[in-house]
Amino acid sequence: MTRLLHRAIHSRMPVAVGGRGIELFDAEGKAYIDASGGAAVSCLGHAHPAVLSALHEQLDRLAYAHTGFFTSEAAEALAELLIADAPAGLSHAYLVSGGSEAVEAALKMARQYFVEKGEPQRRHIIARRQSYHGNTLGALAAGGNEWRRAQFKPLLVETHHIDPCYAYRLQESGESDEAYAARAAQQLEDKILELGADEVIAFVAETVVGATAGAVPPVADYLKRIRAICDRYGVLLILDEVMCGMGRTGTLHACEQDGVAPDLMTIAKGLGGGYQPVGAVLLSEKIFEAFASGSGFFQHGHTYMGHPMAAAAGLAVQQVIRRENLLANVVAMGAELESQLVERLGNHHHVGDIRGRGLFRGVELVADRAGKQPFDPKFKLNGLIKKEAMARGLMVYPMGGTIDGRQGDHVLIAPPFIVERADITRIVERLGDAIDAAVG
Numbered sequence: 001m002t003r004l005l006h007r008a009i010h011s012r013m014p015v016a017v018g019g020r021g022i023e024l025f026d027a028e029g030k031a032y033i034d035a036s037g038g039a040a041v042s043c044l045g046h047a048h049p050a051v052l053s054a055l056h057e058q059l060d061r062l063a064y065a066h067t068g069f070f071t072s073e074a075a076e077a078l079a080e081l082l083i084a085d086a087p088a089g090l091s092h093a094y095l096v097s098g099g100s101e102a103v104e105a106a107l108k109m110a111r112q113y114f115v116e117k118g119e120p121q122r123r124h125i126i127a128r129r130q131s132y133h134g135n136t137l138g139a140l141a142a143g144g145n146e147w148r149r150a151q152f153k154p155l156l157v158e159t160h161h162i163d164p165c166y167a168y169r170l171q172e173s174g175e176s177d178e179a180y181a182a183r184a185a186q187q188l189e190d191k192i193l194e195l196g197a198d199e200v201i202a203f204v205a206e207t208v209v210g211a212t213a214g215a216v217p218p219v220a221d222y223l224k225r226i227r228a229i230c231d232r233y234g235v236l237l238i239l240d241e242v243m244c245g246m247g248r249t250g251t252l253h254a255c256e257q258d259g260v261a262p263d264l265m266t267i268a269k270g271l272g273g274g275y276q277p278v279g280a281v282l283l284s285e286k287i288f289e290a291f292a293s294g295s296g297f298f299q300h301g302h303t304y305m306g307h308p309m310a311a312a313a314g315l316a317v318q319q320v321i322r323r324e325n326l327l328a329n330v331v332a333m334g335a336e337l338e339s340q341l342v343e344r345l346g347n348h349h350h351v352g353d354i355r356g357r358g359l360f361r362g363v364e365l366v367a368d369r370a371g372k373q374p375f376d377p378k379f380k381l382n383g384l385i386k387k388e389a390m391a392r393g394l395m396v397y398p399m400g401g402t403i404d405g406r407q408g409d410h411v412l413i414a415p416p417f418i419v420e421r422a423d424i425t426r427i428v429e430r431l432g433d434a435i436d437a438a439v440g
């Protein structure tokens with residue numbers, strides 16, 4: 001009997017006892033390929049020697065110092081490195097312990113920015129349906145997944161949602177990418193005008209939608225149009241790259257590929273690669289300036305923010321990625337993964353779409369390929385795929401369909417950046433077999 005309250009109260013899980021490279025091992029000695037990096041976390045795989053030695057060294061020197069009294073060498077160095085490589089205009093890093101904390105902090109920074117500027121009437125947040133931004137109440141309010149929100153209503157933060165940029169389902173047949181980008185982005189302008197042009201704080205979006213949709217990238221120019229609309233109305237753009245960021249899509253930040261820089265960006269998961277819980281908000285100079293010349297404070301804080309162990313993990317992971325030029329491998333192996341997925345599953349009767357960027361790929365499953373009809377949610381296809389994959393020693397990240405019942409189940413594949421061609425072949429074989437077993 002377990003005394004551990006897990007998410008799925010009735011499900012029994014294997015006990016993880018070890019990890020090395022791209023594999024995890026359970027207490028029975030069974031190996032699993034970590035083909036989703038957990039939830040797109042383990043970018044360097046497990047037990048990377050350089051990260052372990054950095055962590056041992058940090059632990060020997062200093063485990064904890066409260067940020068109300070001290071900064072630390074590790075936190076300073078991590079902030080320096082993050083800002084050196086940040087999108088244009090981002091000038092400071094605020095270190096926290098994970099993705100939800102980063103989103104909470106970003107929402108509050110956006111709100112405080114306008115208070116400092118003498119525009120306290122700005123109070124609305126606009127986000128997108130189908131998105132996930134975390135499970136704390138502010139982040140949950142920003143998220144656009146009705147089934148996650150329903151039992152916690154009324155939510156403490158009032159947010160408003162527009163459609164995601166989701167070509168497979170929402171682009172009309174015959175509609176060009178350009179026309180679709182314009183139509184999808186127009187929803188933001190319409191929503192801002194409906195709420196009052198000077199009453200909106202920020203628009204929040206994942207650059208590439210991860211957990212809830214299975215690696216859905218925006219069509220060309222969508223984010224540029226979003227940026228222009230935000231600028232037109234003085235609305236802040238918050239890009240949530242907690243899952244898709246830090247190299248996962250082949251560039252350090254996913255938004256680099258869209259030619260867009262946000263006012264605030266949240267990062268986490270791949271930042272520390274799972275070696276420690278660490279996240280960050282990268283904020284623009286104008287937001288920093290508003291705090292500096294205003295109250296002199298960001299009215300927020302957590303006991304473990306900027307924790308030296310977490311910062312040391314982030315620093316070590318990010319240094320390895322640069323030193324070993326791993327983004328080149330993300331691009332090469334990402335293309336390999338895409339082509340093997342297309343070869344194995346491209347004509348599969350139940351595969352509607354294969355998409356993504358770099359080592360961040362999604363497969364959407366449908367009952368009827370021609371009509372894009374999702375499986376009946378009662379079938380719980382995602383759970384079946386998870387079970388079949390685990391039985392075959394494969395960890396991928398399947399999720400159920402949402403967006404008003406119109407979105408199919410999907411599987412997210414996000415292996416560590418050190419993955420090799422032969423690993424990709426094993427991943428795709430096992431995944432194909434697991435899908436066949438689940439739907440058959």
Ligand code: PMP
Nearest residue numbers: 098099100132133134240242243
């Ligand atoms: N934002 C995004 C885009 C995420 O994918 C997640 C986690 N899946 C979060 C925020 C929340 O991060 P955490 O679970 O670390 O709180």
